[in-house]
Every structure is written in C-alpha cells, then in structure tokens.
Amino acid sequence: MSKAAEIDIASVSKIYGSTTAVQSISLKIPAGSYCCLLGPSGCGKTSTLRMIAGHETISSGDIRLGNTVVTDLPPARRGTAMMFQSYALFPHLDLVDNVAFSLKMKGVDRDQRRAKALDMLRLMQLEAYATRRPAQLSGGQQQRVALARALITDPEALLLDEPLSALDPFLKIRMRAELKKLQTSLGITFVHVTHSQEEAMALADLIVVMNDGRIEQAAHPRIVFERPATPFVARFMGDHNVISGRVIEHKAERLLLGVPGGGEFLADGGAQTLRDAADIVIRTDRVRIGQPAELGLGFTGSVTNIEYRGSSVKLSVNGAGIEDFTAILGDTEYFAHPVKVGEAIPLAWERQDAIVLGSPKRH
C-alpha cells in the first residue's frame, strides 16, 4: 500500500526553557518495523514522538525520514501521520469528513475524497457509521476512525501517542492485536509511545526504553527482557530482581558481588574492576525453593508475603541484605511444598540466570 521509511534520529535534544526533556538521543528505527518508545511519564518519549511528527521544534540535532532530512519541514510534508492520544477527532464533522479532512485540505474534489474516505472506513469496518459524529461512537470505534484519518494520507510512518491508554483493559488487548495486524499488512513503520511494558512487549520489533530524557536501551523485546542493560530497564520491565552491591572478587569471567550487610552473590560477568558498584539481575520466574548448587547462587530469607495468582504463586522474601526479593513459583510446584509467612526458606537459581547488568549482549 505504501512504502516504509527508516527513521534516523541523530543526537536530537529538546529543551524547554531551562529544563531538558530529551538529551541528545540517537536512534535508528528500521523501515517497516514496529517501534515502541517505552518509559515512565516525563521521560521524554512523547516529546521525541512529537519531534518526529513535527509538532515540536527540535532544539538541536537532526531527524531523517527515508532519504530526506525533515528537521525543519512542517508536519504534513514529512510523510508521517500522527494519531493523537485523545484521538483529536473533529467533533463537528461526521466520520467521512473526519477521514477525508486531509484530502479536503489538499483540494481533492468532494466526490473523490468522500469515495476514498468510505473505502478507508470500510477497511476499518466502520462504513455503517459513516454519517455519525465522533461523540456517537465508542472508544474503540473512535480509535479506528483516528487510524483511518491518519492512514488516508498514505504515510511512510505512523506515529501513535499512547493509542490504547483511553480504552478499557479488555478492549486494549483487542485493539493491540488489530494494531499489530494492521502494521504487518501495511508494512509501514509504526512508532508507538506507551508506558506499559506489557503493550510494548506484545507489539514491538524494537523497544526503546527511555528515562529522564535519555535512551536506556534500544533492542528487540527479547533482548530487553533477557538482557536488560541497566537496573532501570530491569525494574521498569518488571519480573526481575535487581541485586546491587560491590565487586569483591573477580577472576576468570566470574564475579562475586557483596551486598552491604548481607550475602555474596555469584555471576558470570565481563570486565568489572574490584570495589566497583555492580548490579546482578535474576528473573523472578527462575527462582526456586531449595539449596543452591553453588555458594552465591541463592540465599535464605524469611517470607514476608504470599500472593496466589492462579497458575502461579508470588513470594516476597527478605534476607541477606535484600529487601523484597520476588520469586514466582508454578502452582503445582508451590502447593507440593507450601510455605507460611514468616518462615525461613532457602532460595536458589541457576548460574546462567544471574546476569550482570551492562554486560555485552549474547544474542
């Protein structure tokens, strides 16, 4: 339907008065990929998206779309289309006129633009509502109208600003699947801003985790989840325990980490200097109850909380200088040997599951 464009962001900054929203970020989004900008509110992800769209001026740096530098182009001449967070549908126009708006601005004559808009609405399965106003539609339908309006310009890249945040949880999951399907069938580049790591994992080919105006990690979801680059990424993605301490022994690719006032933990790690601060990350679902195979691959602590989650059970354990260490156990495994709050239990994990943060990627 349309050609996809690679988006190249080269040391772009955004400064509002004295505050820096985006600090000199560089990022290449491959053509035809689904990219999620992920981070907490105020991390600069929306500013980045709006700079790509052209709704925010770029304080320094350049943005290239395909082969054109679009830094100083107005939004409509960039080949991008934006879908706004609240959809920003025109309340005084019916669906056909909403979708045909950009064609009207280009001076396409009435019959032609209405026919094209109807085609677009048919694609979104909304032709039955063509003469309604946006306020008469449900949230999911409004979102599809916004998509139709954005896609009628045949953009090379579609920019979505928290497109699912206004929907209820059930609809969120359904629309998520529709977005992914649409991206696959159109083959154009999607850039999607979200604060939900679950959404990003489900959709993206490329997750860009942002914090405080900087990119913490930009990689495939599996890499981001299995090899988080920084403690922030590990904590933000969830399902990880981060153990912070200092390197007390380091030889032959093996690292011994000392936690202040607590235990010592073993991990395979790259070049780390002695006495440096370092972090180890262990996935919560890789922890089991039992004695560790080797010293430093587990600890004994007291259970502070037990949560039943259906197929799994979540244990919170304090001990060895670590607060709130989480273990997710399968329900059959747990109920074979249940524990009580306050009980001291040994926890253990395999050596390959302890990952030193910031170490080079294996994949």
Next chain:
Amino acid sequence: MATMTSSETEKIESTGAKSLRLPSGLISYLQAAPLAAILGAFLLVPILMIAVVSFWDYDFARMYPDFVTFNYAETLGSWVTWKIYLNTLKFALLVWAITLFVGFWVAYFLAFHIRTSAMQMVLFLVCTVPFLTSNIIRMISWIPVLGRNGLVNTTLIDAGIIPQPIEWLLYSDFAVVLAMVHLYALFMVTPIFNTLMRIDHSLIEAARDAGASGWQVLVNIIIPLAKPGMAIGTIFVVTLVMADFSTVQVMSGGQSASIALMMRNQMSLLQYPAAAANAVVLLVLVLLMVAGILRIVDIRKEL
C-alpha cells in the same frame, strides 16, 4: 456524645423525616416554587399585563379597559412605524456584523496568541474595565471626541488633512452604530472567548498534521467550533440593540429613531396601549429572531 455510628445517624435522620413527611411530588413543587414565583411576578405577569393593555382603548387622559385591535392596526398600518422598525433592524444588523467581526478577532487573539493563562485573564479584565462606568457616561464621553469642535475634528484640521469639520461624526447613524459597538462588543467577546478556550489544542495539531494551513485551520476547525459562542453573543447584541433607546436618542441627536424610542415617546404622551402594542410586536419579532438563531446553531453544549 462524641462519636456516632452510622446506624445511629441514619436512625436520627429517619425519625426527622417521619415528622416532616410530605408527598414526594409536593416536595418537588415546593423546591421549584421560589424561582417560579419570582419569574411569575416579575416576568410573566408584566408581559401579560402589557399584552392585555395593548387591547385597551385610550384618550389623552386615561385608558379604558376594552378589547380593541386598532392599537395594532395603527402600529402595523403606519408607514412611519415600518420605517422605524427597518431603521432599528438596520442598526441591529450593522452593530451585529461589526461586533461579530471585532469580537471574534479579540477573542481569537486572547485565546490563541496569549500564551500564559494569567496574561489571558489580565487582558480579558482590561476588556471589561469600561464596564465599571455606566452606559450613559460611556456614551456621552463620545460627544467631546466626535463633536464639531471635538478631538477628531480639531486634530484633523490642525494636521491640515481636512479644511472644515466633518459633520457626520456626531448626531448621525454613524455615531449611533459606533457607540453601540462600543457598548456591546464585550457581549460578543465573552461567549466567543469561552468557546474558543474550550477547543482542544490537539484538534489544531491534528488539522496541521493533515496538511491544513493557518487559514484552513481557522475556516475548517476554529470558526465551526466557535459557532455556539457566536450565536450566544448574537442573541445578546441583537436583543440589546433592538431594545435600545438612549443611545439612539443621544448619539443621533434626535435625528434617528428606534422602536424603543418610539415607545418612550408614546408613553410620554400617555398613549400606554399604543406603546404596549408596540412592545408586543417587538417582543414577537425578537423572539422570532432568537428562535431563528437557535435553529441554525445548537448552543446547548455551551450552557
């Protein structure tokens, strides 16, 4: 008693309600009664009285309760009345068009070109400053500006632009329209400003994203969304101009007439039934105009 459980409070409330038990229908009527009484006494009854009196007979000294229609026949059958009605409608149309134009751009500037909301409020209050003085004073203050030897004429003569004073500045239709625009422009600015402030800025960004130029955004997004405010402002301005007599009398120097001025003259001649008939015709006319505006623009969202 320091503490009270919720069941205790409920008990107390329920016993209180028992001693004052009234049918629920009556309670609603009682709640609506004060407003109904005020509107009835000060709006409905006077209008009914005017309608009744408009069918009465009169001579130079007193009125005679009767049912005659010649007050209407005289009002509607006289060429003078028609001319005065047309003149008033002309004022209404001119003042409406000018206040709409001025009011929209003032509101647009305030809503979209002033960045901080504090500054918006300051400038909006500046717009209302003239309203701290009375209508009459604001109107009369035009006389030394526009008069034969007023500020405008003397300045132009001293600058050598014109050889002799411009006559039509004061005591003319121009002066009437100018003073009315001055008096009523804010009634147009306020409702339009209110609607413009409610326009979601992402709509404008969405329009820009779709390739709209500044002018296209204005025509396709801002003006359509400002229509309810324009309609409310129009109702204010049109009804005020239609009912105006002091501005017309002072600023035209008695050379122009309006319906309200005609009614005032009739009343000073003690022709109350004739004035009442005129008032009823004016009321019907204004109500028709308002109904017309409401048919074109849906203002319910703004209320």
